[in-house]
Amino acid sequence: MSASTTLLDQLKTLVNADRRSGLPGYAVATLFIAAVAFTQLSLFGSSAPWFLYTPAVVVIALLLGGGAGVWATILSALGAGYAASRPDLPLFLTPVHWGASIFFIATTLALVGLVVALRTALLQTEVLRRQREEDFVASVEREAFLAGVLASSTDCIKVLDLDGQLTFMSEGGQRVMEVSDFNAIAGCPWPDFWQEQGYVEARAAIEAAKRGEARSFVGKADTMAGTPKWWHVAVSPIFGADREPDRILSVSRDISELRASEEERDNFLRLAENSTDFIGMAGTDRQIFYLNAAARRMVGLERTDAASLTIGDFFAPDQAQFVEETVLPAVAGDGSWSGELNFRHFATGEAVPVLYSVFPIRDAAGGLIGYGTVTRDFRDRKRAEDDMRLMNGELAHRLKNVLAVVQSVAQQTLRNATDIEIASHDLSARLVALAAATDVLTQASWRSADLRTLAEQALAPHGRIGDTIRIGGPSMTLKPEIAVAFALALHELATNAVKYGALSVPGGTVTLCWTINRGVEDVGFDLVWEERGGPPVTPPEHKGFGSKLIERSLRSYFRGRSETDYRPEGLIFQLHARLKDAAINTGN
Amino acid sequence: MGESHPIGTKTILIVDDEALLRFDLVDFFEAAGWRVFDAEDADQAIIILEERKEIRVVLTDVQMPGSLDGLKLAHYIRDRFPPTILYIASGHVPLREDELPAHATFLPKPFDPNRLLCQLEMVIE
Numbered sequence: 001m002s003a004s005t006t007l008l009d010q011l012k013t014l015v016n017a018d019r020r021s022g023l024p025g026y027a028v029a030t031l032f033i034a035a036v037a038f039t040q041l042s043l044f045g046s047s048a049p050w051f052l053y054t055p056a057v058v059v060i061a062l063l064l065g066g067g068a069g070v071w072a073t074i075l076s077a078l079g080a081g082y083a084a085s086r087p088d089l090p091l092f093l094t095p096v097h098w099g100a101s102i103f104f105i106a107t108t109l110a111l112v113g114l115v116v117a118l119r120t121a122l123l124q125t126e127v128l129r130r131q132r133e134e135d136f137v138a139s140v141e142r143e144a145f146l147a148g149v150l151a152s153s154t155d156c157i158k159v160l161d162l163d164g165q166l167t168f169m170s171e172g173g174q175r176v177m178e179v180s181d182f183n184a185i186a187g188c189p190w191p192d193f194w195q196e197q198g199y200v201e202a203r204a205a206i207e208a209a210k211r212g213e214a215r216s217f218v219g220k221a222d223t224m225a226g227t228p229k230w231w232h233v234a235v236s237p238i239f240g241a242d243r244e245p246d247r248i249l250s251v252s253r254d255i256s257e258l259r260a261s262e263e264e265r266d267n268f269l270r271l272a273e274n275s276t277d278f279i280g281m282a283g284t285d286r287q288i289f290y291l292n293a294a295a296r297r298m299v300g301l302e303r304t305d306a307a308s309l310t311i312g313d314f315f316a317p318d319q320a321q322f323v324e325e326t327v328l329p330a331v332a333g334d335g336s337w338s339g340e341l342n343f344r345h346f347a348t349g350e351a352v353p354v355l356y357s358v359f360p361i362r363d364a365a366g367g368l369i370g371y372g373t374v375t376r377d378f379r380d381r382k383r384a385e386d387d388m389r390l391m392n393g394e395l396a397h398r399l400k401n402v403l404a405v406v407q408s409v410a411q412q413t414l415r416n417a418t419d420i421e422i423a424s425h426d427l428s429a430r431l432v433a434l435a436a437a438t439d440v441l442t443q444a445s446w447r448s449a450d451l452r453t454l455a456e457q458a459l460a461p462h463g464r465i466g467d468t469i470r471i472g473g474p475s476m477t478l479k480p481e482i483a484v485a486f487a488l489a490l491h492e493l494a495t496n497a498v499k500y501g502a503l504s505v506p507g508g509t510v511t512l513c514w515t516i517n518r519g520v521e522d523v524g525f526d527l528v529w530e531e532r533g534g535p536p537v538t539p540p541e542h543k544g545f546g547s548k549l550i551e552r553s554l555r556s557y558f559r560g561r562s563e564t565d566y567r568p569e570g571l572i573f574q575l576h577a578r579l580k581d582a583a584i585n586t587g588n
Numbered sequence: 589m590g591e592s593h594p595i596g597t598k599t600i601l602i603v604d605d606e607a608l609l610r611f612d613l614v615d616f617f618e619a620a621g622w623r624v625f626d627a628e629d630a631d632q633a634i635i636i637l638e639e640r641k642e643i644r645v646v647l648t649d650v651q652m653p654g655s656l657d658g659l660k661l662a663h664y665i666r667d668r669f670p671p672t673i674l675y676i677a678s679g680h681v682p683l684r685e686d687e688l689p690a691h692a693t694f695l696p697k698p699f700d701p702n703r704l705l706c707q708l709e710m711v712i713e
Contacts, residue, residue: 393680396679396680396681397680398679399679400697400698403697403698404606404609404697405609407698408608408609409612411612411701412611412615415616481605548611549611552607552611553607553608553611556607556610556611556628557607
């Protein structure tokens, strides 16, 4: 076998190495046959004239092809015929030689045919071998190319069987999935690598691929090293020879960074959306292309499409003109503008006071592409300013009223005074009582005054509360306009008691008590000042400021009745009014 | 609603819900020899004006409880009793000229009663 293979190989080498053909081939054949003829003539003469020619024709046919072989056969027949010819014969050859010549030509041509067939076979084998070799090289190259593509792709390329189990993962894929040993995960169900919604999507994608459909989804999966990543996954069927899905291709791309930048962008969007400030953007054509939720609320655009609006639509005509002619050129030039303006509420038309801040929006190259605004709602602030103005006005009013009361108390104290020193002392004490009442009112923001607190404040300078002065009554809040006069009246009662009444001697006491009585029509308020243990009482000859104040002022303030009884055993002052005229509300 | 000795045309109605101030002014004008009426709100003031046609001067506070405040009362008086001399007092910022009835004088609170008295006696005589 090896010997014949070696012989065949050598023949193949010979056949393939010697490619002379055409005229040069015929010339070589002619020369070769001539040499054989010469050798034959000189060595053997006319005996066995065909003897040397046959191998020569075989060699020529083998090396130079069928044409040269036939040519050599003809030349050999002529050469051998010439060697065997006898001029004396009419046909130059004996009949035996003729027969031998014809036989020689026939067998040699047949031999040429065989050799040509062998030569062709050998040549074809060589062609096939080369082709196979070339094919092999090409397929190796293609495989190397594909392997290189797979290996260098940063996508994770996987092949799954129809049950969704991993059968292959590209080298690049193993890198991005941080797989150290693919064998450890080969055969694992692929959907198990996904988390939450990704698992559901992966299962659905495999089912779709089994039906011959391609799917893609975005999901979250950890790498084998535990790094959390976001992936975009394309799953498609790989069709077999029968055109039915045979295996499944899954290509996952790591989109974590993209996702992170999207999240960052989303965060900025959320920042704008959740801001309580008006945030908006418009193009250089003034067309609005973004408004956050607060902006829509502020100007009543919750249910309106803002896309058709321009910057000017947000203002009343005069301010729109100002924005167009002054603000926007300033922004384009100086870079920003800020100032107080009024937006126009789209639903109600009312003016919305705002601090309008505008800045340019530029592209990466620095070109102006629009205007942005972060505008603060100034309604509350305006309201606060208005409130402050009102409060200031109210404060001024109260201050002037207090001054008017001080003026009237001073005038009434001094009008009939005979002794400046006494008048001065009285005035000081009355101002102190006024101040005490003011304190009580200030604590309640001038809205009300607690009766007990007011009484304690007014009476404390004149005796010990709970000892010489006893105070009792249900919790009750006096109207603020009554409080000052009431405190002054108590002050006058106590001053008189200290000067002439129960508090002028040891052991004397004063009781201030009040009650709330439910009558048929109204709820009544009764207040009693009762002195005991003092010197015998006589009605005064002259009524001073205090007495007048107590009687007529208190009556007027409370819109009720008052009565002073100068009983010898002790003075009694009584006041009766309707509760609603005296109090704001009552406690328990 | 105090009433005192009638002396010529010196008759004044003082309208103020703040009794401390009202009684002080009542005492002051009485001491100056005026006949003085007083009311704690506009309703009382109108009743007195209907009864006492001789009242020449009305001095009213602006801020008062009741159906009319002092300013409305002043307008009412100007319409109903045109010759009345009107003084309108308030602790608030001065009222605008167009808010006041014709020939009415605004007095910012607190005011000096002596100066008011001088003005009134000049106007009346």
